[in-house]
Amino acid sequence: MSEARLQRVKDQDRRLIEIIVDGWAMSAMEGDTVLVAILAQRQLLRDAPGEPVGAGFCLMGACQDCWVWQEDGRRIRACSTYAEPGMRIRTTWPDHLLAS
Amino acid sequence: MARSSARILIIGAGPAGLRAAEMLAEAGCSPTLIDEAPRIGGQIYRQPPRVPGFTRTAAELYGAAAERARDLFVTFDRIRNRIDYRPSSLVYDLIDNRVIVASEGKSEEVPFDALILATGAMDRIVPAPGWTLPGVYTVGAAQIALKHQGATIGKRVAFVGIGPLMFLAAHQYAKAGVAPVAVVVPSRFRSFAAAGLRLLQMPREFSLGLHWLLDLKRRGVPILFGHRLAQVLGEETVTGITVRRRGAERAIVCDAVAIGYGLQSETQLADLTGIRFAFDPARRQWLPESDPLGRATGRKDVYLAGDGAGMLGADAAEARGRLAAHALMTDLDISHVTYRPKADLETIARATQLQASLRAAFDLPADFFAAVSDETILCRCEQVPAGELRAIAGLMGAREMNRAKSYSRIGMGRCQGRMCGHAAAEILADKLGVSLDSVGRLRGQPPIKPVSVGTVAERKA
Amino acid sequence: MSARMSLKSDVLVIGGGIAGCATALQLARRGWKVTLLERDQAGVRASGVNFGGVRQNGRDLRELPIAMRARAMWDELPSLIGFDGEFRATGNLRLVSDEDRAVQLDNFFTAATKQGLGLVWLERAELRARYPWLSGKPLRGVLCPNDGHANPRLVGPAFAFAAQESGATIIEHAEITEGWYANATFQLRALDNRTFAAPVLVNCAGAWAGKIAGWFDEPVTLVPEIPQVQVTEPLPYRIEPVLGFVGGDFYLRQTLRGNILFGSGQGRATADALRSQPLPESMKRGAQIAIDFIPDLAHVPIIRTWTGVDGDTSDGVCVVGPSETHPGLFHAFGFNGHGFLLGPAVGAVVTELILDGGTSTDISGLAIDRFRPRRKASAAPARAQHPDEETEASAEENGAQSTDHCPVGVDQHKQAADSQDAAERDQDR
Numbered sequence: 001m002s003e004a005r006l007q008r009v010k011d012q013d014r015r016l017i018e019i020i021v022d023g024w025a026m027s028a029m030e031g032d033t034v035l036v037a038i039l040a041q042r043q044l045l046r047d048a049p050g051e052p053v054g055a056g057f058c059l060m061g062a063c064q065d066c067w068v069w070q071e072d073g074r075r076i077r078a079c080s081t082y083a084e085p086g087m088r089i090r091t092t093w094p095d096h097l098l099a100s
Numbered sequence: 101m102a103r104s105s106a107r108i109l110i111i112g113a114g115p116a117g118l119r120a121a122e123m124l125a126e127a128g129c130s131p132t133l134i135d136e137a138p139r140i141g142g143q144i145y146r147q148p149p150r151v152p153g154f155t156r157t158a159a160e161l162y163g164a165a166a167e168r169a170r171d172l173f174v175t176f177d178r179i180r181n182r183i184d185y186r187p188s189s190l191v192y193d194l195i196d197n198r199v200i201v202a203s204e205g206k207s208e209e210v211p212f213d214a215l216i217l218a219t220g221a222m223d224r225i226v227p228a229p230g231w232t233l234p235g236v237y238t239v240g241a242a243q244i245a246l247k248h249q250g251a252t253i254g255k256r257v258a259f260v261g262i263g264p265l266m267f268l269a270a271h272q273y274a275k276a277g278v279a280p281v282a283v284v285v286p287s288r289f290r291s292f293a294a295a296g297l298r299l300l301q302m303p304r305e306f307s308l309g310l311h312w313l314l315d316l317k318r319r320g321v322p323i324l325f326g327h328r329l330a331q332v333l334g335e336e337t338v339t340g341i342t343v344r345r346r347g348a349e350r351a352i353v354c355d356a357v358a359i360g361y362g363l364q365s366e367t368q369l370a371d372l373t374g375i376r377f378a379f380d381p382a383r384r385q386w387l388p389e390s391d392p393l394g395r396a397t398g399r400k401d402v403y404l405a406g407d408g409a410g411m412l413g414a415d416a417a418e419a420r421g422r423l424a425a426h427a428l429m430t431d432l433d434i435s436h437v438t439y440r441p442k443a444d445l446e447t448i449a450r451a452t453q454l455q456a457s458l459r460a461a462f463d464l465p466a467d468f469f470a471a472v473s474d475e476t477i478l479c480r481c482e483q484v485p486a487g488e489l490r491a492i493a494g495l496m497g498a499r500e501m502n503r504a505k506s507y508s509r510i511g512m513g514r515c516q517g518r519m520c521g522h523a524a525a526e527i528l529a530d531k532l533g534v535s536l537d538s539v540g541r542l543r544g545q546p547p548i549k550p551v552s553v554g555t556v557a558e559r560k561a
Numbered sequence: 562m563s564a565r566m567s568l569k570s571d572v573l574v575i576g577g578g579i580a581g582c583a584t585a586l587q588l589a590r591r592g593w594k595v596t597l598l599e600r601d602q603a604g605v606r607a608s609g610v611n612f613g614g615v616r617q618n619g620r621d622l623r624e625l626p627i628a629m630r631a632r633a634m635w636d637e638l639p640s641l642i643g644f645d646g647e648f649r650a651t652g653n654l655r656l657v658s659d660e661d662r663a664v665q666l667d668n669f670f671t672a673a674t675k676q677g678l679g680l681v682w683l684e685r686a687e688l689r690a691r692y693p694w695l696s697g698k699p700l701r702g703v704l705c706p707n708d709g710h711a712n713p714r715l716v717g718p719a720f721a722f723a724a725q726e727s728g729a730t731i732i733e734h735a736e737i738t739e740g741w742y743a744n745a746t747f748q749l750r751a752l753d754n755r756t757f758a759a760p761v762l763v764n765c766a767g768a769w770a771g772k773i774a775g776w777f778d779e780p781v782t783l784v785p786e787i788p789q790v791q792v793t794e795p796l797p798y799r800i801e802p803v804l805g806f807v808g809g810d811f812y813l814r815q816t817l818r819g820n821i822l823f824g825s826g827q828g829r830a831t832a833d834a835l836r837s838q839p840l841p842e843s844m845k846r847g848a849q850i851a852i853d854f855i856p857d858l859a860h861v862p863i864i865r866t867w868t869g870v871d872g873d874t875s876d877g878v879c880v881v882g883p884s885e886t887h888p889g890l891f892h893a894f895g896f897n898g899h900g901f902l903l904g905p906a907v908g909a910v911v912t913e914l915i916l917d918g919g920t921s922t923d924i925s926g927l928a929i930d931r932f933r934p935r936r937k938a939s940a941a942p943a944r945a946q947h948p949d950e951e952t953e954a955s956a957e958e959n960g961a962q963s964t965d966h967c968p969v970g971v972d973q974h975k976q977a978a979d980s981q982d983a984a985e986r987d988q989d990r
């Protein structure tokens with residue numbers, strides 16, 4: 001599962017930033033969308049009970065197949081949100097959703 | 101009476117919206133231009149983020165369209181300070197003379213006196229078994245990954261579908277060093293070649309297309325005309341595809357698939373305006389209706405421009421943007437520079453002809469939708485297989501898309517049927533043995549794209 | 562068309578919603594020749610697009626007997642319509658967040674318990690313990706454990722289907738525009754001039770039924786009620802009971818699929834109430850209240866909204882029972898945005914009234930006579946002999962506007978609502 005899905009082929013000489021995905025530090029490039037940041041190192045964007053696994057589909061904000069979570073519970077559409085240094089992302093439901 | 105104080109709203113900052121904005125700005129109006137994306141350009145001229153390290157030139161990014169892209173960007177820089185441009189803003193609701201816009205977690209109401217809708221288009225999808233596996237993307241997605249982010253959707257990518265965009269994207273992948281493992285085209289080569297010859301009347305487009313095709317050939321990319329995608333293989337991720345021609349199947353190993361059967365218009369906002377829609381038999385889609393200049397039928401204050409009003413491509417989109425702005429200013433008595441619509445109308449006529457030829461070139465087999473197996477997931481949001489739609493077809497009034505949605509859940513998910521609506525209508529019509537127009541279309545509902553409860557609850561002061 | 566087709570049956574039902582279809586179903590099952598006339602498609606109006614709440618909790622006490630009977634019938638849905646309608650008895654929880662309103666809750670608890678409705682009283686601490694997703698805002702609540710929710714998209718049309726399977730004739734796309742009584746027969750004429758006649762007529766025309774009652778000298782003013790429902794993306798299933806708020810117009814539930822449905826406020830409809838549409842203000846209001854009570858919802862995306870139209874009576878209670886003016890005429894309408902639960906029992910009760918001359922269910926509080934106009938200058942017009950005149954008169958009576966596309970906005974609805982009972986009304990589902 002640690003294999004990359006996307007291949008970086010152009011414009012790779014960018015500043016590195018770090019984001020946290022499911023508690024793991026992950027390096028990304030400045031200007032990456034969250035989708036690209038994650039899928040340049042992993043296979044899946046979303047692996048959440050009750051949801052089909054997903055890695056996005058349209059990359060243009062139409063299919064809504066790339067929503068992920070931030071640790072504070074906020075939802076973001078990974079294909080249309082840029083990764084910010086220190087961003088904390090989850091690929092599954094927040095632990096305490098509707099149970100806190 | 102010059103009414104340059106009219107509140108003019110343009111939704112969509114692609115070629116159509118930008119040209120409309122330009123013309124309005126030149127006439128002294130200060131339109132509001134809203135787009136969901138962080139930068140202008142729309143899908144076709146989508147720009148990489150404004151971050152050091154993205155160094156590709158326009159020529160690298162947009163190929164033959166580089167000049168047009170550059171011109172559009174320069175135009176935008178020129179008018180930037182004269183318009184109210186709102187990037188990263190999603191219009192999620194529209195009612196009467198106002199839209200509701202979400203940005204940065206807040207909602208804001210924007211009233212308008214006149215509205216230009218330039219909401220663009222997206223890929224049209226026909227489902228095949230396995231198409232919801234991670235690793236399957238739209239053709240548009242494949243291209244955006246490259247253009248916007250410098251990445252490809254995989255190492256070994258199969259392209260499946262029809263239309264020039266697919267060949268362009270395949271060609272761009274090859275140039276970027278990721279030569280497609282195959283290009284799978286369900287249309288017959290015979291019709292492709294025949295219609296292709298008609299395109300000789302349009303030397304620019306013809307030579308471009310030929311160039312992409314020959315380039316792919318030269319790089320040894322198999323181009324499989326007359327082949328259908330039988331299945332996307334894989335358990336948790338794409339491992340290959342099987343393609344079928346006249347009953348014979350063969351497997352192709354790949355780690356990603358780009359699917360796209362041409363483009364379809366994004367019409368949800370148009371739907372919320374309440375303007376009239378008409379069925380376009382050629383594009384096989386219900387589309388918002390307008391006069392040649394873009395005046396919508398049914399509302400005096402709504403104008404349509406670009407691919408959102410029917411796919412015609414980027415050049416026509418620019419023309420339609422200008423025409424809509426011209427019509428709007430004429431209607432509101434806003435004096436503007438002498439503008440003769442003739443050239444733009446010609447561009448549109450040409451694009452219309454081109455699209456017709458392309459449709460002929462990429463004809464789909466007659467049983468294309470009938471052949472979608474019952475087990476194939478049709479609605480990816482709600483995971484509804486095609487068989488479920490067929491099972492309720494005709495039952496208790498389900499001879500129409502919204503009834504069918506009600507019973508089967510197709511189109512009820514997060515994307516509101518953008519991905520499955522077209523194929524679902526084809527499959528329903530086929531199952532019922534009726535014409536496509538008679539099953540209608542899924543109605544748009546606010547919010548047209550998901551927006552959080554918190555964002556809806558809050559309003560900017 | 563001079564050669565008019567005239568269809569004869571034992572009973573005519575106007576309106577193919579859950580009330581009309583359940584009636585047709587029961588009548589057909591007892592061997593009666595029943596014809597149901599529906600303007601559009603059966604089951605696609607309020608009955609097919611409602612919020613899906615199956616609720617006795619908090620009902621006006623006059624409706625409670627028929628509501629309790631209806632609730633029992635929801636358990637038997639498989640034998641009525643062939644499947645369970647996705648009905649689940651997950652409970653209905655009514656909450657209060659201030660002491661003033663708590664009195665209402667208290668009164669209901671006492672009175673309904675006396676009538677045999679099983680209710681559980683929950684203080685704030687218990688609420689928090691049972692429902693960790695709930696904010697601290699509610700002071701207390703009353704849970705009706707055997708209430709629940711079902712899937713209206715399927716249930717509405719399924720009643721029509723079942724009625725048809727049982728032998729009822731369902732005629733769709735038949736808009737009845739005139740009705741009169743002659744020679745002990747009810748005569749109806751549709752927009753396309755078809756006519757229908759029978760000795761018995763049941764008026765189940767939903768939000769449009771007041772006018773039909775007017776054709777028979779007992780008009781009832783119905784104000785369109787246009788609930789607006791927001792739908793979130795599907796979440797893990799956590800919220801079992803359907804929520805409602807005493808005195809507040811808010812309701813919320815989670816579907817089996819996981820979507821959270823909630824609403825507050827109204828959408829708007831065209832003057833003919835045939836088309837309705839959501840309003841951003843109502844979406845916003847609903848969103849604010851939703852977060853107030855369930856803070857975790859703040860981050861959850863809303864993925865769509867919908868609206869539908871029901872009819873409100875001036876006292877918030879439905880009309881079910883025989884006509885005051887015409888033998889053989891029966892009414893069942895004015896469900897005030899909460900008639901989905903009642904549907905199955907409405908069918909049973911009306912059938913008993915027709916065939917047995919009476920029902921064991923106490924419907925004494927639902928009689929139409931409570932809307933008999935007190936003599937005023939602007940009282941409803943006396944019955945005109947000519948049906949055409951009558952149609953006009955009753956259109957006026959309903960305050961309907963003649964312009965086709967003039968939307969009835971919230972303001973207009975509000976005005977009408979304000980002129981109703983001064984007493985606070987629950988807009989609960």
Ligand SMILES: Cc1cc2nc3c(=O)[nH]c(=O)nc-3n(C[C@H](O)[C@H](O)[C@H](O)COP(=O)(O)OP(=O)(O)OC[C@H]3O[C@@H](n4cnc5c(N)ncnc54)[C@H](O)[C@@H]3O)c2cc1C
Binds near residue numbers: 577766
């Ligand atoms: C959004 C919404 C949410 C709701 N939530 C709930 C809930 O959670 N729980 C609950 O219990 N209730 C709820 N309700 C109310 C419930 O849906 C209605 O009370 C109930 O369905 C009414 O049934 P009906 O058969 O009277 O009306 P309808 O389903 O509206 O049926 C009336 C029918 O009569 C037809 N008709 C009218 N005039 C004519 C004519 N002249 N000729 C021919 N046909 C005619 C109409 O086309 C229509 O099909 C809600 C309603 C809405 C709109």
Ligand code: FES
Binds near residue numbers: 056057063065077079
């Ligand atoms: S990938 Fe389709 S919306 Fe993000």
